[in-house]
Amino acid sequence: MQFYIDTADIEEIKQANRRGWVDGVTTNPTLIAKTGRRNEDVIKDICKEVKGLVSAEVISLQADEMVREGLELAKIADNVVVKIPMCEEGLIAVRRLASDGIKTNVTLVFSPLQALLVAKAGATLVSPFVGRLDDISTDGMSLISQITQIYQNYSLNTQVLVASIRHPIHVLEAAMIGADIVTCPYKVMQQLVNHPLTEKGIAQFLKDAQSMPK
Ligand code: G3P
Secondary structure: OEEEOOOOOOOHHHHHOOOOOOEEEEEOOHHHHHHHHOOOHHHHHHHHHHOOOEEOOOOOOHHHHHHHHHHHHHHHOOEEEEEEEHHHHHHHHHHHHHHHHOOOEEEEEHHHHHHHHHHOOOEEEEEEEEHHHOOOOOOHHHHHHHHHHHHHOOOOOEEEEEEEOHHHHHHHHHHHHOOOEEEEHHHHHHHOOOHHHHHHHHHHHHHHHOOOOO
């Protein structure tokens, strides 16, 4: 399973990259706005840091505009993936960008049938949001199982990128289902490392090492 980092913060990307946790990056307008910088400038800097795919989101809602924005974003670097919101116009844009060889990631996916349409449109990635489904008392992870099953049934090539990850259990469940990619905040990546018994064990080993003859 690939690990993407869900951030537009270059320092976080550098730190996670140093630890080998960055197979790719996802951004969205909310994350870019936090940087106080232009979308294109942030994406350019991220692409300098990372070899894997970097999702950069369009902000238009009309297919023609989405395609125009997408082509501009795709010029920034070879690893840019154009992120498009799930809607009828978005699916038209995905189809057109795909026929031009541009990679796309359809975001804000909340149902398996939306994901089926995304794959039929020829998207590279689909982003189902598990945390936001959990927030409204729906089981986000069952969406991942459904999408994975449908894609297997019809040998669809779109990769499942589990988004809106809030805690390590989301990562565990995505891995158990066999999702292709998870995109996590840096904080969740760090949480994956820790275990209280590991910390206790390290403290004990260090203590015992003190008693060894010098
Ligand atoms: O990048 C999209 C996604 O991961 C957003 O997560 O926590 O805002 O629902 P969240």
